[in-house]
Amino acid sequence: MGTESVDVVVVGSGAGGxxxxxxxxxAGARVVVLEKGRNLRPEEKIHDEIKVCRRNLLVPYxxxxxxxxxxxxxxxxxxxxxxxxxxxxxxxxxxxGYFFRMHPVDMRLRTALGAVPGAxxxxxxxxxxxxxxxYRRVEQEIGISGRWKSHPFExxxxxxxxxxxxxxxxxxxxxxEAGRKLGLHPFPTPRxxxxxxxxxxxxxxxxxLCADYACEVDAKSSTAxxxxxxxxxxxxxxxxxxxxxxxxxxxPDGRVTGVVYRDANGVNQFIxxxxxxLACSSVESARLLLSSRSSRFSSGxxxxxxxxxxxxxxSGLGKGQARFDRPRGAPLSGFPFVQRSLQDLYFLExxxxxxxxxxxxxxxxxxxxxxxxxAERLSRSGDNIVWGKRLKERLRREAAxxxxxxxxxxSEYLPTAGTYVDLDPDVKDRxxxxxxxxxxxxxxxxxxATRLLVDKGMEVLRALAPGDAREETVNGATKFxxxxxxxxxxxxxxxVTDKNCRFHxxxxxxxxxxxxLPNGGGIPITLTILANSFRVAEHLSARFRGADL
Amino acid sequence: MATGSRRTFLQTVVYTGVGGYLAIATGACRRTSLxxxxxxxxxxxxxxxxxxxAAACERILPRxxxxxxxxxxxxxxVDRALAHDDYLHWADRFRKGVQALDAExxxxxxxxxxxxxxxxxxxxxEDWESGSxxxxxxxxxxxxxxxxxxxxxxxxxxxxxxxxxxxxxFAPGPPMPxxxx
Numbered sequence: 001m002g003t004e005s006v007d008v009v010v011v012g013s014g015a016g017g018x019x020x021x022x023x024x025x026x027a028g029a030r031v032v033v034l035e036k037g038r039n040l041r042p043e044e045k046i047h048d049e050i051k052v053c054r055r056n057l058l059v060p061y062x063x064x065x066x067x068x069x070x071x072x073x074x075x076x077x078x079x080x081x082x083x084x085x086x087x088x089x090x091x092x093x094x095x096x097g098y099f100f101r102m103h104p105v106d107m108r109l110r111t112a113l114g115a116v117p118g119a120x121x122x123x124x125x126x127x128x129x130x131x132x133x134x135y136r137r138v139e140q141e142i143g144i145s146g147r148w149k150s151h152p153f154e155x156x157x158x159x160x161x162x163x164x165x166x167x168x169x170x171x172x173x174x175x176x177e178a179g180r181k182l183g184l185h186p187f188p189t190p191r192x193x194x195x196x197x198x199x200x201x202x203x204x205x206x207x208x209l210c211a212d213y214a215c216e217v218d219a220k221s222s223t224a225x226x227x228x229x230x231x232x233x234x235x236x237x238x239x240x241x242x243x244x245x246x247x248x249x250x251x252p253d254g255r256v257t258g259v260v261y262r263d264a265n266g267v268n269q270f271i272x273x274x275x276x277x278l279a280c281s282s283v284e285s286a287r288l289l290l291s292s293r294s295s296r297f298s299s300g301x302x303x304x305x306x307x308x309x310x311x312x313x314x315s316g317l318g319k320g321q322a323r324f325d326r327p328r329g330a331p332l333s334g335f336p337f338v339q340r341s342l343q344d345l346y347f348l349e350x351x352x353x354x355x356x357x358x359x360x361x362x363x364x365x366x367x368x369x370x371x372x373x374x375a376e377r378l379s380r381s382g383d384n385i386v387w388g389k390r391l392k393e394r395l396r397r398e399a400a401x402x403x404x405x406x407x408x409x410x411s412e413y414l415p416t417a418g419t420y421v422d423l424d425p426d427v428k429d430r431x432x433x434x435x436x437x438x439x440x441x442x443x444x445x446x447x448x449a450t451r452l453l454v455d456k457g458m459e460v461l462r463a464l465a466p467g468d469a470r471e472e473t474v475n476g477a478t479k480f481x482x483x484x485x486x487x488x489x490x491x492x493x494x495x496v497t498d499k500n501c502r503f504h505x506x507x508x509x510x511x512x513x514x515x516x517l518p519n520g521g522g523i524p525i526t527l528t529i530l531a532n533s534f535r536v537a538e539h540l541s542a543r544f545r546g547a548d549l
Numbered sequence: 550m551a552t553g554s555r556r557t558f559l560q561t562v563v564y565t566g567v568g569g570y571l572a573i574a575t576g577a578c579r580r581t582s583l584x585x586x587x588x589x590x591x592x593x594x595x596x597x598x599x600x601x602x603a604a605a606c607e608r609i610l611p612r613x614x615x616x617x618x619x620x621x622x623x624x625x626x627v628d629r630a631l632a633h634d635d636y637l638h639w640a641d642r643f644r645k646g647v648q649a650l651d652a653e654x655x656x657x658x659x660x661x662x663x664x665x666x667x668x669x670x671x672x673x674x675e676d677w678e679s680g681s682x683x684x685x686x687x688x689x690x691x692x693x694x695x696x697x698x699x700x701x702x703x704x705x706x707x708x709x710x711x712x713x714x715x716x717x718x719f720a721p722g723p724p725m726p727x728x729x730x
Contacts, residue, residue: 047721048702055635063638326718371700371719379692385678387609387692388671392716396615400718 005272014090016279016513018223023537089224097192104128146190208336282482316411317476360522409453483517592632626698626707646687
C-alpha cells in the first residue's frame with residue numbers, strides 16, 4: 001500500500017463521476033478518477049456488431065464478474081444484468097442519448113400520488129427549481145439537441161437547447177398528424193447528440209447506430225468526449241484506468257481515508273483522499289459500501305439504518321412496432337431518425353380506474369439497424385425458431401422488404417421494499433469478493449402504468465399502419481437505468497445521504513450516480529444524474545474553496 | 550429481453566434502448582488460450598468437421614435466389630469464432646455436437662452428414678431442434694453462429710462482400726440525407 005494522497009477520489013467515470021471530476025479540477029482540487037474499464041481505442045469506435053455488442057467490449061465478462069438476480073424469493077442465477085458499462089465514460093459511451101429532464105412533479109411524487117400501498121415513495125429534499133440551472137448546464141456543457149416549447153407537458157426551462165433537433169424522417173409528420181387526431185402532442189426527442197460542430201467534435205452523420213456503440217465522430221455527447229477531456233486538460237485530474245475500487249476504509253475519526261482498488265496488474269493499491277465520491281452505478285456503489293465493513297459500520301459503510309442497497313429502481317419498459325413495406329432493393333427511404341416522443345401520459349390529472357396517475361414517456365423511432373440482432377429477431381416466432389428456406393423468405397420480406405417503426409414506453413418503476421441490492425451470500429467474483437445480488441419485487445401498478453403507455457403507443461401505430469402493428473412487451477424493465485440504493489433525504493432515519501448527497505454518517509463521503517434518486521421518473525435518467533452531479537460538484541467546490549473538504 | 554432459460558445458457562441479452570442490446574456470452578472467458586485441434590487451413594475444425602459444419606450452416610440459410618451460408622463464408626466465420634477466446638466455453642461442446650451430428654447421419658444412412666441429401670440433412674436438424682438437451686443446445690449454437698457469420702462484419706470471415714447485409718437490406722455506413730427517394 002502506497003502513501004499517495006489527493007484531494008478527491010471519484011469512483012467511476014460515467015454520468016455520475018465526470019461532472020464532479022471536472023468542477024473540482026477546475027476549482028483547483030487534485031482529482032483522481034478510478035475507472036475499472038479502459039479507454040476505447042479509435043479503431044474500437046466502429047459499428048462492428050460482433051466485436052462491440054457481442055464480445056464484451058463495453059461491459060464486464062460475466063464469467064469473471066457476474067451479478068446474480070432473483071425474483072421475489074426465487075433462486076438467484078448469474079447474470080450480466082445490472083452492469084452498465086466497463087469503459088472510460090461509462091454507459092454514456094454506448095447510450096442512445098435520450099436526454100429528457102425529469103418534471104417538477106417527480107421531486108414531490110409522494111405528495112402528488114399520496115400514500116401508494118406497497119410503494120416506498122418519498123419526496124425529494126430539493127425541488128425542480130434547485131435542479132433547473134444544473135440541467136441547463138449539462139445541456140450547454142456536453143451538447144444536447146432538441147426543440148424548446150414543442151409540447152404542453154414540457155418541464156420549465158430557462159434556456160433553449162444549444163443545438164436544433166436531428167433531421168427527421170418524413171414519417172415524423174405522420175406521427176404528428178396521427179397524434180393530433182388522437183389528442184396527443186408529439187415532440188422532437190431531445191438527444192445528447194450534437195447537430196453542428198462543437199468543441200472539436202463533428203456533428204451527427206446519421207448512421208443511426210447510436211445505442212450500443214461508441215460514436216466514431218464523437219457527435220454523441222458521452223462524458224468520454226466532453227467532460228472528461230476538459231477535466232484532464234486542467235492538469236489536475238487523472239483518469240486511472242483498469243482500477244476497480246474494492247473497499248472504502250474508514251479512520252478512527254469517522255471519516256473515510258481513501259479508496260482501496262485493484263490496479264491493472266491485479267495488485268491491491270490504496271489512494272488517500274480528503275473526500276471520496278462514489279459514482280459507479282446504483283448497483284455497484286451499493287456493493288462497494290456493503291463490502292466496506294468496519295467495527296464502526298459492521299453492516300456496511302454508512303448503512304447503520306440498513307437502507308444502503310434498498311429502494312432500487314429501474315425503468316419500466318413497454319414496446320410495440322409497426323411494419324412498413326418497402327420495395328426490395330430500394331435504399332432506405334427517408335432519414336434514419338424519427339425522433340418523436342410523447343409525454344401526454346407523464347402525469348395524469350386524475351388517476352385511471354386502474355389507479356395509474358404517473359405513467360411516463362413514449363418514444364418512437366425506427367428499429368435499431370443492427371443486422372445480426374435483426375436476423376435473430378426474425379428467427380424467432382413466438383416460442384418457435386424459424387430457419388432454412390422460411391428464414392430466408394422472412395428476412396427478405398421483413399428485413400429487406402420492410403421497415404419497422406418501434407416505440408418504447410419508459411414508465412415509472414415504483415420503489416418497493418422488495419427490490420434491492422445486497423451481497424450474494426454464495427457467489428463471488430474471480431477475485432473472491434461477493435458479487436451484487438439483485439432482488440426484484442415489482443409493484444403491481446408498474447405494469448398497469450406501462451400498459452397505459454403501450455395502449456396509447458399502439459393507437460398511434462395503428463393509425464399509421466392499420467393491420468400491421470403489434471404489441472411486443474408490457475412488463476419489461478431496462479436495468480441500465482438504475483436509481484435508488486442510497487436515497488437522499490432530510491431525515492437520517494429514512495435516507496442514506498443528505499440533500500447534497502453526502503452520507504449522513506460519513507462527512508467526507510458522497511455518491512453522485514443514480515443512487516440518490518427516490519424515484520425513476522418514467523424517462524431515461526442519465527440527464528438527471530449528470531445534472532445532480534453538477535449540483536453536488538458545486539457544493540463540493542464551495543467546500544473545497546473554503547478549505548472545508 | 551431474452552432471459553428465458555432456453556436462451557440464458559448461451560447468452561444474456563441486456564437491453565439498452567430502441568432494440569439496442571449488449572449480448573454477453575455467459576461462458577466467455579478470455580484468459581486461457583485454446584488448444585488448437587485443427588488441421589492446416591482451419592483455425593479450429595478438422596477437415597471432416599469443417600465439412601459437416603458447412604453443411605449444417607447451409608441448412609440454416611440455404612442457397613436459393615440469394616446466397617446461402619456457404620456462399621456467405623459462414624463456415625469460415627464459425628471456424629474462426631470457435632478458435633477465439635470469447636467462445637472458449639462453447640468450443641468443446643460445439644465440436645462434440647458436430648461429431649454427434651455425423652454419428653447421427655452414419656446411423657441413419659451410413660454416410661457423413663455432409664454427404665446426405667439436403668432433405669435428409671433437414672430431417673436431422675429438425676429433429677435436433679427439439680431433441681435431447683445436448684441436441685437442442687447444439688442447434689441453438691448453430692443458429693447463433695450462423696447468423697453472426699452471415700450478418701456480422703465481414704472482417705470476421707463471414708458475410709462475404711457484404712452480401713448478407715444486402716440480403717436483409719442493411720446499408721453499412723451513414724446514409725446521406727437528401728439522397729434518398
